[in-house]
Amino acid sequence: MDSSLHQVWQAAAGSPFLPAVGKESQFIIAFVLLTLSLAITGVFALNRSLVSVIALGVPASLAIAFGTVYMFCAVGVYV
């Protein structure tokens, strides 16, 4: 138990926590990222090569990664 935390809370009065993406934008961002990843996956499926794994797989994986996290939040499961 640390009673100095009251002062820590007061000292941080001017800086509320704001997420990188607000609640109202989470669904649209998640939807766009997941749609984009689906499209890139389609292109990758047409030309499966080692170069494609890097050139398409990496951006698609990134889009799925952030899209999944934001889609979880958008549907109410705040991870």
Place this chain on the structure above:
Amino acid sequence: MKSLSFVAALLGLLAGPCSALSVVCLPAEFKPPPVFKNTNLVHVVSVEKSFAREQINVLVENVSGEPQDEYFLPFTAEQIARLGGIEAKDRKDDKVGPFGVDLVEYSSQSDVQYYRITLPAPLKAGAQQTLAISWYYLKPYRPLPASIGQDEQQFLIYDFSLYAASAYPTLKQKTEVKLSTVTIPDYTKYTNSEGKEFPEKHGSKLLYGPFDEQPAGAVYPAQIRFEFTKPVIHVSELERDIEVSHWGGNVAFEERYTLYHRGANLSTLFNRVKWAQSQYYNPATSALKELKFPLQIGSVDPYFTDAIGNVSTSRFRSSKREAMLELKPRYPVFGGWKYPFTIGWNTNAANVLRNTASGGHVLKVPFIEGPKQVEGVEYGDVTVRVLLPEGSENVKFYTDLPNSSIVETSVGIHKTYLDTTGRTAIVIKAKNLVDDFRFRDLIISYDTPLAGTLQKPLVIFGSMLAVYAAAWAVGKVEVGFSSK
């Protein structure tokens, strides 16, 4: 002083292990030293709610030859089990914070147990200090009659002592009993040495005393029977989860209640028609038919479920000034009945979470919120679990609750959606709380490194990249017959 405490603690260990946080162990033959006398004492017994509150305002005088800083307050073992929220402060100086209050563990065989109140500065020989000590008793009443009709008045009995329990002699004292009603059919009468009969009745108050000098440990058993046609709400267990999401910018709350009505049982079977008819003229009833939860402003997305599923009889009034969640249980809860239910809601993280200058975060939430009822609510066991984002470290926490109410604290790991290593979970267990402690703060500071923040997307990124690589690798495998 410290070394003495250490020796005392060592001896106490021989008597039995200390189990709770705010406990001091003393030798088995311990007796409070007779170093104080109570010059003047006012004992206030408040039975206005589902729980009983007792307070003593006492002017203590150090009658020993040396400075003293430990004042002991006796209770029976049965009272200790039902006692909660004990706090002591200086009656005349609000700036002096709450004094240290610790349960003394010395002999489990003894019926008299003590709380030790540590004064902030030792009281000099012959000096006086005014203490205000308050505490609550849970499960304090028994209904008489034990069973009533569903439209009848409910009466409760409360047993107490006219003399405030004290480990020191008391020169002068009086006792005031506060009730929420003027209907008091039975109460103990007392005649003093001058032949004057007590109590004096002033509306819903009973005044006993002043009494003559009483020795240490003096008791005068008393009983009061009063009308209480309201629910006697006892939450035997409350589990409160608070889940912090940095990605979602959200703090989610969920509370699971196991609620009992400890009033008089129904003498006949519940009559639904009679109940529905009575709702048109809304008479006073001992049944619990509504719970009001004033949530923090900015709360959204409330839900209310029970063992069957969603309960649709709820309203949520949300505006810039309030966030009131009004619940009607699936059935009116009469004496002896139980109603377990769950509620939950969200709030924007910005309302309760701030960034610190050192790059960390600080969260401030109420330890309990719970319903705000005229008749009051008491809580037996309360478990608050705060789930911080995955990878959070350097956790510190503090609560305004009386130390004596905290039973256990721990920091562990909890795994849920999209977690790999698990979220940092702070679990704080408290016991014997009442709704007077609503909105006592729980403040938690923590750091979440960038690696912890990015853990979830990185795990999904790695998994998906593996899938693409596997798709390429599988495509390289020749499964057809060679043309050569």
